[in-house]
Amino acid sequence: MPIYEYKCEKCGHVFEEIIFHETVKIECPKCSGEVHKLMSQFSIEVPDEMCAQLPRGRERELCTECRQGGSACPYAS
Numbered sequence: 001m002p003i004y005e006y007k008c009e010k011c012g013h014v015f016e017e018i019i020f021h022e023t024v025k026i027e028c029p030k031c032s033g034e035v036h037k038l039m040s041q042f043s044i045e046v047p048d049e050m051c052a053q054l055p056r057g058r059e060r061e062l063c064t065e066c067r068q069g070g071s072a073c074p075y076a077s
Contacts, residue, residue, distance in 0.1 A: 002018070002019055003016050003017070003018050003019075004016065004017055004019055004026075004037055004038075004040070005037070005038040005040045006026055006028075006035040006036065006037055006038060007035060007036060007038055008028035008030065008031060008033045008034070008035050009033060009034045009035065009036060010028065010031050010033030010034065011028060011030055011031045011033055013028055013029070013030045013031070014038070015028070015029060
């Protein structure tokens, strides 16, 4: 069962809803206003051996050693 994220067009409330059937009409739980589905973010888990091959930006996924605050990534060249 997928979980979708919605935003109310009337009051701006953002909420998540588990959808059992696509035919169910979703409305805002606060004001019963019309809502639209948002594009949700997602996350991936990067295998440790790929850490050194990724860009070194702030947003990159980290290997296990990097996530634990290790001083040197074993996969860095």
